[in-house]
Amino acid sequence: MTATEEILDEVPWSGVSPDAARRLMVAAVEAFAERGYHATTTRDIAGRAGMSPAALYIHYKTKEELLHKISTIGHAKAVAILQSAADAEGTPAERLEQAVRHFVVWHAGHHTTARVVQYELDALDAEHRAEVVQLRRQCDAAVRRILTDGVKAGDFEVPDIPGATLAVLSLCIDVARWFNVAGRRTPDEVGASYADLVLRMVGARPRS
Amino acid sequence: MTATEEILDEVPWSGVSPDAARRLMVAAVEAFAERGYHATTTRDIAGRAGMSPAALYIHYKTKEELLHKISTIGHAKAVAILQSAADAEGTPAERLEQAVRHFVVWHAGHHTTARVVQYELDALDAEHRAEVVQLRRQCDAAVRRILTDGVKAGDFEVPDIPGATLAVLSLCIDVARWFNVAGRRTPDEVGASYADLVLRMVGARPRS
DNA sequence: CCGACCGGTGAGCAAGCGCTTAGTGCGCGG
DNA sequence: CCGCGCACTAAGCGCTTGCTCACCGGTCGG
Incomplete structure (x- = not known):
């Protein structure tokens, strides 16, 4: 495996657990990248992760x-x-x-x-x-x-x-x-x- | 005057009139640059230009x-x-x-x-x-x-x-x-x- | 001297925001 | 088979947002 493949294979947040917290983080990264932090709503993040808005606050304070x-x-x-x-x-x-x-x-x-x-x-x-x-x-x-x-x-x-x-x-x-x-x-x-x-x-x- | 001085002297929106519209534009540029478009409120822009929030909509539709x-x-x-x-x-x-x-x-x-x-x-x-x-x-x-x-x-x-x-x-x-x-x-x-x-x-x- | 005009204001509306809370369904030890 | 814990939801609170509208005061042609 080349160094390049190593860099690309590793999903940066693979260490994040539990699963729901990781899914929320992946969803947030996508949304922030697409529309910017301020234009992204917590409802959008939760929606992308297939959860209700309130679920976000079980895993993250804000x-x-x-x-x-x-x-x-x-x-x-x-x-x-x-x-x-x-x-x-x-x-x-x-x-x-x-x-x-x-x-x-x-x-x-x-x-x-x-x-x-x-x-x-x-x-x-x-x-x-x-x-x-x-x-x-x-x-x-x-x-x-x-x-x-x-x-x-x-x-x-x-x-x-x-x-x-x-x-x-x-x-x-x-x-x-x-x-x-x-x-x-x-x-x-x-x-x-x-x-x-x-x-x-x-x-x-x-x-x- | 050097080319460099020419570039820096000219305020980009010097052609904007009337005066109030230009002041609003300058205020908006500052606010957008500092905090980003989505984090900037129309009240902030108008405030920096020394005007009430509603004044913005006389000169710009949105x-x-x-x-x-x-x-x-x-x-x-x-x-x-x-x-x-x-x-x-x-x-x-x-x-x-x-x-x-x-x-x-x-x-x-x-x-x-x-x-x-x-x-x-x-x-x-x-x-x-x-x-x-x-x-x-x-x-x-x-x-x-x-x-x-x-x-x-x-x-x-x-x-x-x-x-x-x-x-x-x-x-x-x-x-x-x-x-x-x-x-x-x-x-x-x-x-x-x-x-x-x-x-x-x-x-x-x-x-x- | 007046009335039309116009840049500007104060108050506020509907919508959407981040975040909270009471309650629900489900997995699991006893 | 019960009942407890916990991840998760439905509903909604308080607030801010972009934007609107009735109104106001100074200026200027007639």
């Missing part, structure tokens, strides 16, 4: 708690993907290639989840948002570490490492916005293409 | 019409920036540099407007959304034209022109999401930096 749980699970996965690439063996170019490819494959393959995770952050209340922002900083740190290593080794040519880190993450994250299952590109293709684009952005010397 | 007008004006500006760069004299690299720089300067300098324009599209009703999607296609066409010219001239090395077009626009658009006035970067700096990154992405030969 609608916002649902979003918070989704966001936390999603961000944890993002951090795991990027840190795993940053910690991997190999040249900085290989690690950056892996980071971007896996990160993009995840955003494309799970674009409904990713859309919620990346674009509904403002709907969280202050405390929960602060929690999630911490996880995002870890994403930033992982990418920055790879770039720094590459510059130190003389493999990358990057005048502004924080700026380049931001641009790389921004490029990958925005995949969740435009990726469309009906489109011609598979997650794998986008991942490979984006890895190539990013290596060029950081001025990686072609492998000899 | 809250959605306000969003539609904002979106149309914003997209028209985006199309103008990109087409102007595509039509400009100069090498493909120079035209691409100008397109990205001006587009990014606009997204950073008017990041509240840009956020609404780029991220609240789904809140439009079907007919209005279709209208705006047409304008977005023109953005795509302008960038694609520059890339095609560059490849034909042998100046760029791009294996997948539609894919690269998408990536370039995606990178620029996402600036509206993360750009923060309190941050250290000015719109000009981000624009210059992003133009450089994009030229690398398309494998532009360094100018001789």
Whole structure:
């Protein structure tokens, strides 16, 4: 099994139990991704899960708690993907290639989840948002570490490492916005293409 | 006056009249950018404009019409920036540099407007959304034209022109999401930096 | 000097929202 | 075969929402 298949096979909330709570979470992810958090009603979520509106409140205190749980699970996965690439063996170019490819494959393959995770952050209340922002900083740190290593080794040519880190993450994250299952590109293709684009952005010397 | 200053000086809705309608539009842009379309109430918009809730409906039929007008004006500006760069004299690299720089300067300098324009599209009703999607296609066409010219001239090395077009626009658009006035970067700096990154992405030969 | 006009207001309607509560059906230990 | 616990529902509460409407005050042509 390839790393790509691993990323796509795993349903992010497979660890959520009981079954009814998971069904509600899946329904919420779909609804939030389609219409946005504020435009989604608790009745809509419960309806998609085949339950009455009140059932939601047996498993979650509020609608916002649902979003918070989704966001936390999603961000944890993002951090795991990027840190795993940053910690991997190999040249900085290989690690950056892996980071971007896996990160993009995840955003494309799970674009409904990713859309919620990346674009509904403002709907969280202050405390929960602060929690999630911490996880995002870890994403930033992982990418920055790879770039720094590459510059130190003389493999990358990057005048502004924080700026380049931001641009790389921004490029990958925005995949969740435009990726469309009906489109011609598979997650794998986008991942490979984006890895190539990013290596060029950081001025990686072609492998000899 | 530099092109950058021109882009930033012009308030996008300076052509909106009468004065009260413009004040309402400015208020709506701020509110939509801060909290999102669905989380913004008509009372909030009217309040920011210093008017009663009912005043909104003298100048706009619905809250959605306000969003539609904002979106149309914003997209028209985006199309103008990109087409102007595509039509400009100069090498493909120079035209691409100008397109990205001006587009990014606009997204950073008017990041509240840009956020609404780029991220609240789904809140439009079907007919209005279709209208705006047409304008977005023109953005795509302008960038694609520059890339095609560059490849034909042998100046760029791009294996997948539609894919690269998408990536370039995606990178620029996402600036509206993360750009923060309190941050250290000015719109000009981000624009210059992003133009450089994009030229690398398309494998532009360094100018001789 | 007047009355038509028009941008703006105060009050409020119908609908829909997040969430609660009293009650129901069902599985399971004794 | 009973009765308890619990996941779940029907009904609905209090509130906010987008939007409306009767009314008001300043301006201006005649």
